[in-house]
Amino acid sequence: EEQEEDVLRELRLFLRNITERLSLDRRFKAFTKPVDIEEVPDYLMVIKKPMDLSTLLTNIDEHKYVTVSEFMADADLIWKNTLEYNPDSDPMDRNIRHRACALKDTVRAIIRDELDEDFERVCEEIRESR
Ligand SMILES: O=C(C1CCC1)N1C[C@@H]2C[C@H]3C[C@@H](O)[C@@H](O)[C@]2(C1)O3
Numbered sequence: 001e002e003q004e005e006d007v008l009r010e011l012r013l014f015l016r017n018i019t020e021r022l023s024l025d026r027r028f029k030a031f032t033k034p035v036d037i038e039e040v041p042d043y044l045m046v047i048k049k050p051m052d053l054s055t056l057l058t059n060i061d062e063h064k065y066v067t068v069s070e071f072m073a074d075a076d077l078i079w080k081n082t083l084e085y086n087p088d089s090d091p092m093d094r095n096i097r098h099r100a101c102a103l104k105d106t107v108r109a110i111i112r113d114e115l116d117e118d119f120e121r122v123c124e125e126i127r128e129s130r
Pocket residue numbers: 030031035036039040081082085086096
């Protein structure tokens with residue numbers, strides 16, 4: 001009902017705010033747009049579900065997320081895909097994996113500091129009711 005739509009509107013505002021802050025962080029520039037498949041022709045053979053910060057934002061606006069956990073699952077794909085596709089010991093791979101780990105830790109720190117557990121529980125109840 002209307003109160004549920006109020007909750008989901010607040011969820012989308014919270015998720016957009018997180019995603020925009022990540023997109024402004026210079027460490028995470030490589031994560032802001034999809035990997036260019038023309039530049040990396042084998043990418044989709046290795047990575048089954050590509051993800052990036054601009055796609056997260058689109059998903060939010062398309063009402064794809066009803067809970068923070070669903071958003072986190074897609075946000076986690078960004079760093080997991082990066083660790084999987086860039087595993088080598090060369091400095092470039094090590095650098096992008098370092099940034100991927102920083103992204104993982106930053107998302108978790110923001111959620112821990114700024115998400116009220118009771119709010120996420122209300123979102124989970126809405127998800128289970130649909
Ligand atoms: O995994 C990624 C992105 C980095 C975070 C996501 N890429 C795969 C390619 C390997 C490496 C060097 C360039 O070839 C560039 O195209 C990519 C992009 O980085």
